[in-house]
Amino acid sequence: MLPDRLIPRLSQVVRWSPWPVVVALAAVLILEGAFWRMDVRGEPFVHAGPSLVIYLVLGCYAIFRALCNEPYLDRGYRAWLATTPWTVDQPLPFGPVELDWPDLAILGAIILVNGTIPGHQSAYVLAAFLFLHALALVPIVYRAANHVSAYAALFGLGLMVKLWPLPWACALTGVVVYLIVYDGIRLTLARFPEPGDETPPASRSNFDPATARCGWPYDQLLRGLGKDGGRAARPSNLFDRGRAMANRGVRVIDALAWGLLLGWWIACASSLVIDRDGYLVFLLIVGLIVMMFCEITRVTIYSSGYSPPISAWGRLLTLRWIIPGYDVVDVGPTLTALVPATIAAIGLWKNLPPEILGPTAIAAMVFTALAAPPGLRRWRLVGKHRMLLLPANRRDAER
Numbered sequence: 001m002l003p004d005r006l007i008p009r010l011s012q013v014v015r016w017s018p019w020p021v022v023v024a025l026a027a028v029l030i031l032e033g034a035f036w037r038m039d040v041r042g043e044p045f046v047h048a049g050p051s052l053v054i055y056l057v058l059g060c061y062a063i064f065r066a067l068c069n070e071p072y073l074d075r076g077y078r079a080w081l082a083t084t085p086w087t088v089d090q091p092l093p094f095g096p097v098e099l100d101w102p103d104l105a106i107l108g109a110i111i112l113v114n115g116t117i118p119g120h121q122s123a124y125v126l127a128a129f130l131f132l133h134a135l136a137l138v139p140i141v142y143r144a145a146n147h148v149s150a151y152a153a154l155f156g157l158g159l160m161v162k163l164w165p166l167p168w169a170c171a172l173t174g175v176v177v178y179l180i181v182y183d184g185i186r187l188t189l190a191r192f193p194e195p196g197d198e199t200p201p202a203s204r205s206n207f208d209p210a211t212a213r214c215g216w217p218y219d220q221l222l223r224g225l226g227k228d229g230g231r232a233a234r235p236s237n238l239f240d241r242g243r244a245m246a247n248r249g250v251r252v253i254d255a256l257a258w259g260l261l262l263g264w265w266i267a268c269a270s271s272l273v274i275d276r277d278g279y280l281v282f283l284l285i286v287g288l289i290v291m292m293f294c295e296i297t298r299v300t301i302y303s304s305g306y307s308p309p310i311s312a313w314g315r316l317l318t319l320r321w322i323i324p325g326y327d328v329v330d331v332g333p334t335l336t337a338l339v340p341a342t343i344a345a346i347g348l349w350k351n352l353p354p355e356i357l358g359p360t361a362i363a364a365m366v367f368t369a370l371a372a373p374p375g376l377r378r379w380r381l382v383g384k385h386r387m388l389l390l391p392a393n394r395r396d397a398e399r
Contacts, residue, residue: 021106024057025113032116047117054114055128061110062129065103066136069095071192072143082193088186097189098182099133123167130174131160134181141184149184151257153177155264162268255370262290263363267355276354283358287340290362294369295333301376302329306385325384332372340365 028050040046069092071078077094086093107129111122134153142150156177163170250258266286273279308315308326315321340361347357374383 018102018106021057021061021110024053025109028053028113029116047119050117051114054110054117054125058110058125058129059132061106062132063136065099066133069097070140072140072188078193078197082197088189088192097185099178121167123171127160127164127167127171127174130171130178131157134174134177137181137185141181141188143188147254147257149180149187151261153181153184154261156180158261158265158268161265162271164272250370252371255367258370259363259365259367262366263359266362267359270355270358280354283354283362287358287362287365291337291340291365294336294365298332298336298369302332302379305388306380306383307388309384309386323384325382328374329379329383329385331374332369335372336365336369339368 031050032047035046067073071081071092081093084093107126110129111125114120114125115122135157138150138153138157141153156173160170160173160177163173266283270279270282270286273282309323310318310320315323343361343364344357347361379385
């Protein structure tokens with residue numbers, strides 16, 4: 001429940017109470033004035049503290065401002081708003097989601113205070129603000145099924161990372177990314193209200209046949225396949241939303257988009273590594289981390305509550321060393337390791353540059369981990385496995 005209640009309240013405090021920003025900027029001015037009086041402004045290390053304070057305040061304000069007044073993060077606000085005649089062409093009652101003139105005033109004040117630091121780059125302040133602000137809004141846009149806007153914004157954010165050595169180009173790219181995200185927010189609000197938005201939080205305690213617990217093993221099947229004929233109830237927090245998304249599976253087009261985006265981000269981030277040896281080490285470490293994460297996540301999702309029909313000793317004694325109906329679950333993890341290794345081998349054979357080979361192999365790895373058969377729904381319905389009693393369902397089963 002933390003994202004549904006606490007974050008909007010904190011963001012409103014930061015949005016309508018600029019005193020923390022004012023105090024931080026005043027502290028920076030006092031420090032810079034003291035450095036000037038002590039005649040140590042020429043020493044670059046003394047400005048590390050004020051610069052850190054400025055970027056810390058900038059990052060907090062960018063993130064909280066992105067979450068401020070967003071109906072999709074406040075269940076009570078969304079339920080109340082769904083009962084009103086509000087449309088996307090009207091202003092939101094608690095304030096706008098998009099940036100307006102008070103935000104420009106605060107951002108301008110941060111840029112002016114940052115100008116008192118020798119060797120400053122005002123474009124970096126604008127670029128960092130737009131980057132964090134857009135990054136915080138992307139999950140909201142993606143949640144409302146505006147995948148095109150979310151993917152385009154993530155592509156632009158990766159381009160901002162690549163253009164970071166060019167501050168003004170990075171800042172102008174951030175403006176374009178913000179416009180894309182703003183268009184996605186407009187599309188998100190245009191689809192409001194959705195079914196279930198008008199249900200207030202207090203009604204969750206009432207009995208609902210569509211979401212009532214049925215006991216094991218029915219809950220385990222219904223949690224994975226969706227209740228009420230596949231139409232699962234709206235998750236109440238971000239953890240439940242992530243678990244529901246994993247249970248529903250990933251479409252092939254989304255798997256391809258996520259793989260390409262990760263490869264693009266790795267290519268953009270690795271462009272900041274100048275040394276070739278350091279670049280190769282970076283690709284190797286990132287590739288191993290991504291592979292371990294994909295393997296562990298997929299195995300955990302598929303095997304949680306589902307085990308082989310017979311034990312390993314049973315396989316040896318009955319000579320059933322391979323059980324196709326169950327061992328098909330190992331196809332995904334195996335391909336997740338083989339596909340990038342094959343691409344790397346072919347690339348080395350053809351002497352392809354690592355700047356192309358590394359991101360391509362990692363992108364193919366992620367796509368394979370998300371899209372490789374069998375699908376989660378098919379596995380849970382027709383896989384030759386044994387369903388295990390999970391600890392979360394043990395108490396219900398004993399009643």
